[in-house]
Amino acid sequence: MNGPSIDPIAVADRIHGLEERLADLSGGRTRLLPVTKAFGPEAVEAVLAAGHSAVGENYAQEILAKDDALAGRDVAWHVIGSVQRNKVRRLAGRVAVWQTVDRPALVSEIARRAPGDRIMVQVDPLGFPGTGGCPPGAVEDLVGQALDAGLRVDGLMTVGAQGDAAATGRAFRVVADLADALGLVECSMGMTEDLEQAVASGSTLVRVGRALFGDRPLRGGR
Ligand SMILES: *Cc1c(COP(=O)(O)O)cnc(C)c1O
Numbered sequence: 001m002n003g004p005s006i007d008p009i010a011v012a013d014r015i016h017g018l019e020e021r022l023a024d025l026s027g028g029r030t031r032l033l034p035v036t037k038a039f040g041p042e043a044v045e046a047v048l049a050a051g052h053s054a055v056g057e058n059y060a061q062e063i064l065a066k067d068d069a070l071a072g073r074d075v076a077w078h079v080i081g082s083v084q085r086n087k088v089r090r091l092a093g094r095v096a097v098w099q100t101v102d103r104p105a106l107v108s109e110i111a112r113r114a115p116g117d118r119i120m121v122q123v124d125p126l127g128f129p130g131t132g133g134c135p136p137g138a139v140e141d142l143v144g145q146a147l148d149a150g151l152r153v154d155g156l157m158t159v160g161a162q163g164d165a166a167a168t169g170r171a172f173r174v175v176a177d178l179a180d181a182l183g184l185v186e187c188s189m190g191m192t193e194d195l196e197q198a199v200a201s202g203s204t205l206v207r208v209g210r211a212l213f214g215d216r217p218l219r220g221g222r
C-alpha cells in the first residue's frame with residue numbers, strides 16, 4: 001500500500017489552489033473530493049491537514065487498510081470504485097457515501113448491512129463497458145428502491161469518457177439534467193482530465209487525484 005512519497009505542504013497548496021479555481025469557475029457550486037487511491041495513508045493525512053475530511057477511494061482493500069492505519073482520525077470515505085456485493089459487509093460502518101450504486105442487488109445489500117447510509121446512483125449514459133453505472137432509464141427506479149429501503153440518496157455520479165471531450169460533455173449534461181429532474185442535489189462528475197467541463201455542466205463534486213498527488217503507480221489504474 002505504500003505508494004510514492006507525499007509532500008504534505010505541496011498537497012495542501014494544490015488543494016487550496018484548486019479550491020480557489022473551482023470557486024472562480026463555479027461560483028461556489030462545485031466542491032472538491034480528493035482521491036487518494038494508490039497512495040498510502042500519508043496522502044490521507046495530507047488531505048486532513050489541509051482541512052478536508054472527505055476522501056475518495058476505489059478499492060475496498062485500500063479503504064480498510066488506510067482506515068485501520070488512521071484509526072481514530074475522522075475520515076469521511078467516499079467509495080468511488082465499483083463495489084462487489086460481498087465487500088459491503090466489511091465496509092459497512094466505515095463509509096460516508098457509497099457513490100457507485102448501480103444495481104438493485106447493491107441497494108439491497110447496503111440497506112441491509114449499512115442501514116440509513118448515504119448513496120449516489122452511478123449512471124453510465126454512454127454505455128461504456130467496464131466503468132460501471134446504470135443506464136439513465138434505470139436511475140429513477142434505483143433511487144426509489146433506495147429511498148424505500150431507508151437509504152439517503154445524495155445524488156448521481158458519473159465517469160466521463162477518457163480522451164473524448166464531446167462524449168464526456170454529453171454524458172455530463174445527461175446526468176445533470178437527470179439529477180435536476182429527480183430533485184437530487186449532488187452531481188459527482190469530473191476528474192483531473194475533465195474537471196472544467198464537469199463544472200461547466202453543473203458538477204457539485206469533482207473527484208481529483210492526479211492534480212493533487214501526481215501520477216499514480218501503474219497498479220492503481222487510471
Ligand atoms: C481515479 C478516479 C478519480 C480521480 O482521477 P484523477 O485522474 O486522478 O483525477 C475520480 N473518479 C474515479 C471514479 C476514479 O476512479
